[in-house]
Amino acid sequence: MSGGPVPAIETTGLSKSFGAFRAVDGIDLTVPSGSVCAVLGPNGAGKTTMVRMIATLTRPDAGRAAVFGYDVVREATAVRSLIGLTGQYASVDEELTARENLAIFGRLLGRSGREAQHRADELLDEFGLTEAGNRALKHFSGGMRRRLDLAASLVARPPLLFLDEPTTGLDPRTRAQMWQTVRDLVREGTTVLLTTQYLDEADELADRIVVIDHGRLVADGTADELKAGIGTATLTLRVPDPDLTVAIGVVHRFLGDTAAVSAGEGRLAVPAIDNARLPELLIALRDSDVEVLEVALAKPSLDEVFFAITGSRRPAVAEPV
Incomplete structure (x- = not known):
């Protein structure tokens, strides 16, 4: 790893089986420091098992994984000091206040009582929970609980954060706030490995997206690269x-009779053409007395990418491990 920054995560041939079931099958993955990597895949694809191995919670059967150069098996204690793990449900005490919960995490991490209280107050302010800081967790809304859970994972300011469905069940406003929190963390240098069931979330936040299916890494790239890989816009x-029937005829004369054209409700969808040829098509439509009211160019959606790669309409993150 000389000659450049040490990756936040690096795996080679990472594998794990449960009996005869091969949950993770030889995954090679590199996540640069200071980036967001989203992990997508159908239910049971191996995402959670992979994350648990990198986070030192499950021992690999074969292969190697390292966090900032530290081996997750041989140097597990060092790895644990570098990571924060946020699950789908808050790992906190329902009867204690938000401030007390955060302070306890601080004490468990070796901070003094005063330091733990100070860090708790910082996090309550950062996540917009100061006014609710003295309220018992059992009285928190779902969105407040998710924010507190993320705050708890940041008590130690870890350079690598694992987020497992961080916005599940949140209203749109709170979800947008969580997205901004993730952006702020990355801006400050944190690396994020994100599993999510929301494809728009991966599209919005991730520098890279990896798709896992049947335990194998089947796609890896930016959102634009993955979209470009499954076809044209x-x-x-x-x-x-x-004018619709006439317009269809013009398009077929322009692109050929075999061009895939779909039409309905006054809209005509055709494979995207070279930008230089678009004016020619519009002129041909005008010359045929077709009035073009609107022109739009759309790339394939991440949903379409996911379906093309895995045959599943949407990823489902929860899986047995």
Whole structure:
């Protein structure tokens, strides 16, 4: 790893079986420091097992994983000092206040009572929970509990944070706040490994997206790279309903009779063409007395990418381990 920064995560041939079931099958993954990597995959694909191995919670059967250069098996204690792990449900005491919960985490991490209280107050302020700081957790809303859970994972300011479905069940406003929190953490140098069931979340936050299916890494790249890999963008034309049949004929003359064209409700969707040829198509439509009301160009969605790669409509993150 000489000659450049040490990756936050690096795995080689990482594998894990449960009986005859191969949960993770030879995954090679490198996550640069200071980035967000989203992990997607169908239910049972191996995502959670992979994360648990990197986080030292499950021992690999084969292969190697390292966090900032520290081996997750041989140097597990060092790895644990570098990571924060946020699950789907808050690992805190329902009867204690938010401030007390955070202070306890601080004391468990070796801070003095005063230091733990100070850090608790910092985190309550950072996550907009100061006014609720003296309220028992059992009276918190779902969104407040998720924010407190994330705050608890940051008591030690870990350089690597594992987020398992951080916005599940949140309302749109709180979800947007959580997204901004993740961006702020990365801006300050934290690396984030994110598992999510929301494809738009991966599209919005991730520098890279990896897709795991049947225990194997089947896709790896930026959102744009993955979208480009499954096909071209789509050109959508909106025309008056009476012009639709004529418009279809023009498009077929322009692109060929075999061009995939779908039409309905005054809209015509065709494979995207070179930008230089778009004016030619519009002129051809005008010359055929077709009024073009709207032109839009759309890349394939991440949903379409996921379906093309795995055959599943949406990822489901929860899985047996």
